[in-house]
Amino acid sequence: MSSLDSHADNPYLAHHFETEEQQTESCTLGMWLFLAQEVMFFGGLFLAYAIYRSLYPEAWSAGSHTLDVVVGGINTVFLLLSSFTMAMGVYYAQTGKQKQLALMLLATLALGITFVTVKWFFEYAPKIEAGVFPGKLWAPNPANHHYGQLAFFEGQGLQMFFLLYFVMTGMHALHMIIGFGILLVLIVMTMQGKFHAQRYLPILFFGLYWHFVDIVWVFLFPMFYLVS
Amino acid sequence: MSTEHLVEPSADFPVRDYGPPRVHYLNWRHTIASWLLSRDHKRIGIMYLVSISIFFVVGSLFAAIFRLELLTPEGDFLQADTYNKFFTLHGVVMIFFFLIPSIPAVLGNFLIPLMIGAKDVAFPKLNLASWYIFMVGGTIGVAIILLGGLDTGWTFYTPLSSSYANTHVFLAAMLVFITGFSSILTGLNFLVTIHKMRAPGLTWFRLPLFIWAHYATSVIQVLGTPVLAITVFLVGIERIWGVGIFDPALGGDPILFQHMFWFYSHPAVYIMILPGMGVISEVIACFSRNRVFGYEFIAFSSVAIAIIGFLVWGHHMYVSGQSMYANLVFSLLTMLVAVPSAIKIFNWTATLYKGNVIWETPMLYAVGFIGLFGIGGGTGLFLGTTGLDVPLHDTYFVVAHFHYVMVGGMVMAYLAGIHFWWPKITGKMYAQTPAKISAIVVFVGFNFTFFPQFLAGWNGMPRRYHSYNADFQIWNVLSTAGATVLGIGFLMPAFYLGWSLFFGKDAGSNPWGARGLEWEACTSPPIPHNFEEIPVVTQEAYAYTGEETVSV
Ligand code: HEM
Ligand SMILES: [Cu+2]
Numbered sequence: 001m002s003s004l005d006s007h008a009d010n011p012y013l014a015h016h017f018e019t020e021e022q023q024t025e026s027c028t029l030g031m032w033l034f035l036a037q038e039v040m041f042f043g044g045l046f047l048a049y050a051i052y053r054s055l056y057p058e059a060w061s062a063g064s065h066t067l068d069v070v071v072g073g074i075n076t077v078f079l080l081l082s083s084f085t086m087a088m089g090v091y092y093a094q095t096g097k098q099k100q101l102a103l104m105l106l107a108t109l110a111l112g113i114t115f116v117t118v119k120w121f122f123e124y125a126p127k128i129e130a131g132v133f134p135g136k137l138w139a140p141n142p143a144n145h146h147y148g149q150l151a152f153f154e155g156q157g158l159q160m161f162f163l164l165y166f167v168m169t170g171m172h173a174l175h176m177i178i179g180f181g182i183l184l185v186l187i188v189m190t191m192q193g194k195f196h197a198q199r200y201l202p203i204l205f206f207g208l209y210w211h212f213v214d215i216v217w218v219f220l221f222p223m224f225y226l227v228s
Numbered sequence: 229m230s231t232e233h234l235v236e237p238s239a240d241f242p243v244r245d246y247g248p249p250r251v252h253y254l255n256w257r258h259t260i261a262s263w264l265l266s267r268d269h270k271r272i273g274i275m276y277l278v279s280i281s282i283f284f285v286v287g288s289l290f291a292a293i294f295r296l297e298l299l300t301p302e303g304d305f306l307q308a309d310t311y312n313k314f315f316t317l318h319g320v321v322m323i324f325f326f327l328i329p330s331i332p333a334v335l336g337n338f339l340i341p342l343m344i345g346a347k348d349v350a351f352p353k354l355n356l357a358s359w360y361i362f363m364v365g366g367t368i369g370v371a372i373i374l375l376g377g378l379d380t381g382w383t384f385y386t387p388l389s390s391s392y393a394n395t396h397v398f399l400a401a402m403l404v405f406i407t408g409f410s411s412i413l414t415g416l417n418f419l420v421t422i423h424k425m426r427a428p429g430l431t432w433f434r435l436p437l438f439i440w441a442h443y444a445t446s447v448i449q450v451l452g453t454p455v456l457a458i459t460v461f462l463v464g465i466e467r468i469w470g471v472g473i474f475d476p477a478l479g480g481d482p483i484l485f486q487h488m489f490w491f492y493s494h495p496a497v498y499i500m501i502l503p504g505m506g507v508i509s510e511v512i513a514c515f516s517r518n519r520v521f522g523y524e525f526i527a528f529s530s531v532a533i534a535i536i537g538f539l540v541w542g543h544h545m546y547v548s549g550q551s552m553y554a555n556l557v558f559s560l561l562t563m564l565v566a567v568p569s570a571i572k573i574f575n576w577t578a579t580l581y582k583g584n585v586i587w588e589t590p591m592l593y594a595v596g597f598i599g600l601f602g603i604g605g606g607t608g609l610f611l612g613t614t615g616l617d618v619p620l621h622d623t624y625f626v627v628a629h630f631h632y633v634m635v636g637g638m639v640m641a642y643l644a645g646i647h648f649w650w651p652k653i654t655g656k657m658y659a660q661t662p663a664k665i666s667a668i669v670v671f672v673g674f675n676f677t678f679f680p681q682f683l684a685g686w687n688g689m690p691r692r693y694h695s696y697n698a699d700f701q702i703w704n705v706l707s708t709a710g711a712t713v714l715g716i717g718f719l720m721p722a723f724y725l726g727w728s729l730f731f732g733k734d735a736g737s738n739p740w741g742a743r744g745l746e747w748e749a750c751t752s753p754p755i756p757h758n759f760e761e762i763p764v765v766t767q768e769a770y771a772y773t774g775e776e777t778v779s780v
Pocket of ligand 2 (some may be wrong): 493540541
């Protein structure tokens, strides 16, 4: 494709852009549009949540009381910390400090993985084991000291609560896992010295994505854990 | 021929007519990989053209078979369950694999960079990726067909789709989810391209209306499609986990599905018409040799449609048990959304009235569009009134309504566009006489197919049944006969356009004497990079003087 690459002087400028400024602005706008798309995507789930919560307030309260606020809270802290390390990463990228950047990205990755691990071992797995997984597997075990009470819940909508809990937090976790993959690539690229003060857009954009994912959690946490 | 100056010099582009360039985007590389891995928006447009043409044939075959079945009132060779599969697959293929990508992904891809003086779309790799995503969706579609089909209707209403259907609903949910992302990426790409890649001097109000229409379409694609994606995702979850998100037996609300589905799918009908309106503005201006009357009104009406279009979904749900007050509001808003469409129709008509009309093939299609879309939109208003919709809902009247807008509107516009830009895309001119005949055959065949359906529906024939009351037979016989003519009309372009590829004469850069960067500053076919140098624009769009000559 070499004959198409008309910017021999600037390998970072793709052939179809005239100036680097135009390229930066285009990528930035594209990133924001992608996030707008994500908002609509999660929006559908939030709508379903709003409808079913208003239909089944008792189920929401009963379900929410079995969620572990402490674990959820600690996880929230991990996630907010990861947002902080990511923001620092962007700062170091902009100032061209490659070593610190790599460190911050690694910290973000570690915090993210901690979140997902905690989520699995302290939240998803015990629920599934106690029969608190909606659908065909649904059979809350009355003998379970924590979730057993759910077996005695009378009325509708309890499965719906857990369904939305699993789907919404699961969709959130999936976004994080996709983020891990991207982070790995960014870390390798950082170690290869691909980013410096003049070229850090991918870091910036990933930062936007990561903050978006965090904000989603900031909504999810009270919506599921703090229903009274 | 191609060395003559066919266009009178305009201020921006003094006298040029380029012959076919030695190296252009079609011949500069020949390997298969140079197509399949191409990031050139023009080649990707062609790849979409080939793929959606195949899907169009598949979708038409389903329709041909069930139209044949409907010749007689009783079930002859299709029984209820097979019939359900046939109309479902027809709808799914036509909507998701033909209409939604048709003008944006083929003509939009090809033309947007040319029209705004850019070398490519903003994200060429993403553009290629969107084609691959589309083809993954298409492969799932083919798999569904081979594995035994789908029978939920293209609307996937719950709880039929979630609890009762025994066909491949999960695969279909994946198909819609995946194909949706191809549409989102195309829209995102166009929005950024239109914002950031315009040539110097090409201000917003100098843009061709085709661009405005695609801008509005892209907004809908980016903001609406994700909602559909998450909706079908939930249906998919319901299928595999056996939970009741939309199943009343398990505490779910099936009406919520309808709200979420139509929140996308009403705006989606504008994905399926706005780009067509963009094509019509270009064609009408060119063949009236006139600046489009009320340019700003048409531009803003596209944006208005995109915005108000998000607020009217409830008109599909008047009889769903939705609250009376909601019905009222949706009905009012529905009346409102028709206003911008009507503005366009008035302005095109005024453009014709003040212009020098030339009856070339694209113009025949375009004028056909105005009439048919007028009928389709007008009957939409009938359906938008809460009272009238109660008896008409789920009858053939609705079927006729949406075919007038989708086929009479969008497919006619697509054909107008293909005929208009064919010489630009391929560098070859097709034979005019068969082309004009085909336009007329399509128009006549279309009306014979779908007008009787208005009457059948008005008299109460319900949609989606393989057998019907014998009283309705006359309308169905007419409709099937019309469909045969329509089918012939659709086949004809395959022959003369195909013929032109091999034997057509070189078109020259501007055979219609049209205005616009793609005609005035580009060769036919365009060179790989579109422009020798990035053009500078100092003029409004459609600076027709009336002196331009056609040479075909
Ligand atoms: C003037 C603008 C329009 C108005 C006021 C309008 C109104 C309506 C209404 C009220 C219905 C529901 C009828 C029922 O199910 O009882 C309907 C159905 C439909 N319309 Fe339109 N419409 C308009 C334009 C369009 C356009 C431009 C398209 C597509 C290109 C379109 C495609 C459809 C489809 C596909 C359906 C049927 C969906 C289904 O149930 O399968 N409409 N329209
Ligand atoms: Cu609608």
